[in-house]
Amino acid sequence: MKSTNAYYISDYNIPIREYFIFGLSVDCVIFGYQEGEIKVLLVQRSLEPFKDHWALIGDLVEPEQNLCDAANNVLEKLTGLKNIYMKQFFAFGSIDRHPLDRVVTVGYFSVVNSLSYNPIASSWAKSAEWFSINELPELAFDHYTILQKGIETLKHEVRHKPTGFELLPTKFTLLELQLLYEALLGYKFDKSNFRKKILEMNILQPLNEFKENVAHRPAKLFQFDEKRYKVLEEKGFSFEL
Amino acid sequence: MKSTNAYYISDYNIPIREYFIFGLSVDCVIFGYQEGEIKVLLVQRSLEPFKDHWALIGDLVEPEQNLCDAANNVLEKLTGLKNIYMKQFFAFGSIDRHPLDRVVTVGYFSVVNSLSYNPIASSWAKSAEWFSINELPELAFDHYTILQKGIETLKHEVRHKPTGFELLPTKFTLLELQLLYEALLGYKFDKSNFRKKILEMNILQPLNEFKENVAHRPAKLFQFDEKRYKVLEEKGFSFEL
């Protein structure tokens, strides 16, 4: 830290020790998708307070650590996943949100293909599990509030940015994509219209591969064309669903 | 504060003194509308660091104060305005954002009718002034970044919620409303279509009053019907422009 010796910081002109008493943490809402349902990754706490309660993964921010780095570290520690896109959605700072001290927490969310790794239980967590966002256990602290705000943000973002693709395997069929969006948004699409709309966007790359071992006509596989999307975005195109 | 005596907080199991060193502040982006331009309220700092630079209004959060209360207090202290809707838009926590210490700041914005009061210069600010968002001075700290993020959030919100009405006097003509939205969004509307769209929403209350002293046919005055909007919103209506 720089100059913590100064008793006053002149721009506010108040005694530093009285005001520099905030703890700062990040909490991460990690979304996945399994069995047609949107899931969220929770851990069971092995320490007081809220021992044995389920909670979002999170940690205190180090004095020399940026917020987004803290969020990425939390995710990596639990899942081993690196360089995942994480989006800050809200800061929670109620006086009473933490039973022991004044801790302000910043909520981040990210969206991962939940089949690509196994969560790792750590020193502060007994176990980690995926929960459907429709069947949540009781949560520690104000994590229920944070989670709901995260879900709200996800549902909004998913309609305006191609965030949803991260939830699927790299190669997917159009029906898989449709079912994902139906789970995310809570309503049905017409098959024909959904296909038309998404294909006209020109952000899906058709592959010369097909689903295998299915008891019906095998569907063509597609993958999200990130490069093409970036180009279109610069030209003013905006994803809407 | 509660239990600051405890050297360890058990849920994270780390020494408290090493981690509870964050300062927390709020910074407010106050939008107004004058002469067909979107304006933002800035103050000129009378103290180091960044003495004489222009800055957003903001302050440290008190140990026993909620974030949104802190934001409201800042606004009230400078303008005398109470109970104004303020929306949190982002938390800024880069290690180097403050030259003296680690201060995390939470950005809020609000939107006011800028003619209804006079800003008050305070002990820490020489003067307060409205600046067009297209002609900004150099700003203190990372306030330029915060302001840009605030503008981005405003431009988004304004399309999906009837936020814009707060920028106008209570009673306004449809053309005034149209010009405001053109300034906010950066493009023109067709007069007839704009009227049709906004009137069909049924959220404007027509008054039996007209503009006076104008060198053309006097325009009918309207006011935003907050109650009616709330009712419609509950029924699932959503404002879109």
Next chain:
DNA sequence: TCAAAAGTGTTCCGAATACACCCATGC
């Protein structure tokens, strides 16, 4: 041959757009 999903084409309707036109007022 049947079930199940893949994949296509077409009609219909409403909303957005473009544009033309008349109205009221002050100077």
Next chain:
DNA sequence: GCATGGGTGTATTCGGAACACTTTTGA
């Protein structure tokens, strides 16, 4: 009368919703 903005009506276009239909595979 004419400049200025107020205010209305309508034809056209475009995209979305609804839905019917054909195709391909495994069992």
